[in-house]
Amino acid sequence: MHDVVIVGAGPAGLTAAMYCARGGKKTLVLGNTYSSQQSMGGLYENYPGFPDGIQGIELSERMLAQAQKFGAENQTEQVEKIVPLSNFFRLKTENWQYEARTVILAMGAGHRPLGVPGEKELTARGVSYCVHCDGALFRNKAVVVAGYGNGAARAVLYLANIAGKVHLLCTREKLVAESVYLERIKNLSNYTATFGAEITEIQGDDFVTAVGYKVGNTPRTVKADGVFVEMGMKPNADLAIALGLEMTPGGYVKVNRLNQETSMPGVYAAGDLTGGRLQVATAVGSGASAGISALQYLG
Structure with missing residues (x-):
């Protein structure tokens, strides 16, 4: 049983993982960071702290390394289904299943x-x-x-x-x-x-x-x-829809912007999946908020 399972290995998911692992929680990230929009985005000139810019793939690798430094695990499996049970969640992949006390959704968005x-x-x-x-x-x-x-x-x-x-x-x-x-x-x-x-x-x-x-x-x-x-982006929201979460009219996961809570207790969402500016910096911010909220939920 993990304390937190994060679905998605982009900037939002990896930031949430870093916060949760650093907070002492058993944290697992499911997803391939090399397939995230950040990793495929080329040179980022507007991410703070890098005056000469930074390649998306390098930024992803740094974020993953930082999360792993604090103990977060990463498996590149793709989640196919999330099942809410009495006081935990079961996440099923093609070859395995995982259990978590709380879930953070950060599947991002794909090209329209x-x-x-x-x-x-x-x-x-x-x-x-x-x-x-x-x-x-x-x-x-x-x-x-x-x-x-x-x-x-x-x-x-x-x-x-x-x-x-x-x-x-x-x-x-x-x-x-x-x-x-x-x-x-x-x-x-x-x-x-x-x-x-x-x-x-x-x-x-x-x-x-x-x-x-x-x-x-x-x-x-x-x-x-x-x-x-x-032609812009569309949210990778199939898992959220199947889970029965409340969505926005635009097809994004609806969250409380103060803490990234979804309509289901114990489930948080962050990054491009929730709409907004669709920037790496905003994804990082919402991932941090989701991670902090998960820590508070777990106590």
Whole structure:
């Protein structure tokens, strides 16, 4: 029996683990820190304490090491079901099951798909949701970034150093991103953009060859070897929904922002799973709050 089991190994989960383990509780983190959005996010310039920025993967490794220093354990298994019992919880994975007196949910959020023909069929064959994972495959090739916000801006900047051509299909009338990104994009020589684009399909047989879209009622096509989808995030909330937790209208886990309590006693949630700004810094803060609350709950 663990005192605390944390589902998710991103910044929120690892911060909660550090607090709980440091507080003397038997703490287990279930999840692979290398698959977190933080680990795949490239260089972070806005996380405090690192004036020159820090790579997401390094930040994840440091957070995990700090939690483990205080005694937290980590298993890379994925939780498939959480069962609330009389005074504890049973968490089932594919090969094992664990028991805990309290649970902290920190499964994060995943990339929202375009939902157009060809996207699913060509995923991993030119369609990608991670520039830092797959960008190097498109050196000197033509790529499309589909999106509208900071994620799209960061993708454009990263890919411009690798690809021959980068075309942004912005689904809004302008790119809604931080000014520092917008200024850097202005200086790119291999970048073009279409604004107000409605993406209609991704074309290709074995691999991506083009992207179909409309501006107004006018259909257009842009040739591309790859498509990087940056359409925002959606919460990885299936476990929370199955557990019967109260959710927000946007599909996030509803929490008391003062202590990260969910609608079920003994269950806390933190990070991108609960909505908000979707930043590493805010995930860390909510993870700390959830960890402190779990310690108080356990007494």
